[in-house]
Every structure is written in structure tokens, then in C-alpha cells.
């Protein structure tokens with residue numbers, strides 16, 4: 510039987526359009542995916558941005574992206590041996606996923622797996638995320654991605670469900 514996992518990063522706290530949120534937008538989508546497909550989860554966690562207001566975070570994230578920094582994540586990379594399908598999700602930060610996700614990408618091998626990228630965003634859609642995932646995992650079967658506005662996720666479960674049913678889940 511095919512097994513799936515959702516690997517995601519999500520930033521709780523002060524954010525664009527949704528105010529100060531306790532659970533990040535992408536984490537909510539990851540929750541829907543697990544609920545609807547039974548997928549396991551691996552959350553990429555860093556405490557680097559804890560408690561930061563929106564504007565300083567925007568500036569720090571831009572600096573990290575410009576410099577190609579790879580901030581460390583907590584714990585160690587997941588063992589993905591048992592999974593055929595790997596959902597990858599995160600917010601769009603400056604046109605792609607947050608840099609800490611790329612730190613994890615260097616530590617995992619998705620060759621031969623089906624990889625399903627998704628984003629939450631406030632206008633950029635998938636931005637460069639699918640291309641960047643393809644570059645990180647050239648031997649994976651990277652499918653078309655799914656994007657949803659961050660401010661829509663709390664009322665957007667039906668959209669996620671529709672997307673997943675289109676994938677055959």
C-alpha cells in the first residue's frame with residue numbers, strides 16, 4: 510500500500526493579512542492533508558523567528574534568501590524509506606520556500622518518490638517553489654503543485670479536498 514508523509518514548515522505569530530496567529534497557515538493545510546489522506550507528518554522547526562514582528566521577519570528572510578543561508582532545523586531529518594508520496598509545503602517567502610526548508614532538502618533523498626509541492630501565500634501562488642523542489646530532487650517525480658491564499662485556509666478545507674481528490678486521494 511502506498512504511504513504518504515507531509516513535510517512542512519509554517520510560521521506561527523505575527524503574519525500578513527491574518528494578524529497574530531497561534532497556528533500557521535501552512536500547518537492548517539498540512540492538517541487537512543493528513544486528515545483527508547492519512548498521511549504522516551514531519552514539521553520543520555526552527556526557533557530562529559520566534560516572537561518576531563512581521564516587518565523584521567520580512568527583512569531577515571530577505572537577507573537569508575539573498576545570501577542563500579541554510580539555517581538549522583531542530584532535531585534530525587526523518588527516515589523516508591517507507592513513503593512513496595511526499596507532500597512538501599510551506600509559505601512563500603520572497604518568491605520561494607523559507608531557507609530552512611532548503612536546509613532539510615539537503616539532508617533527504619526523494620529519488621524515485623512522488624513529490625507533491627504546495628504553498629500558502631498572499632499573491633505569489635506557487636512562485637518558484639515547484640522549480641526549486643525539482644532542482645533539489647532531480648530524480649523525484651515532482652507533480653504539479655497546489656497553492657492557496659494564507660488568509661483562506663481556515664475556511665478553505667473544501668478547496669484542499671478538491672485538489673486531493675484530483676490527485677486520486
Ligand SMILES: Cc1cc2nc3c(=O)[nH]c(=O)nc-3n(C[C@H](O)[C@H](O)[C@H](O)COP(=O)(O)O)c2cc1C
Nearest residue numbers: 519520533534535600601603604629631632633659
Ligand atoms: C518573511 C515573509 C515573506 C513573505 N513573502 C511572500 C511572497 O513573496 N509572496 C507571497 O505571496 N506571500 C509572501 N508572504 C506571505 C506568506 O506566504 C503567507 O502569509 C503564508 O500563508 C504564511 O504561511 P505560514 O502561516 O504557514 O507561515 C511572506 C510572509 C513572510 C512572513
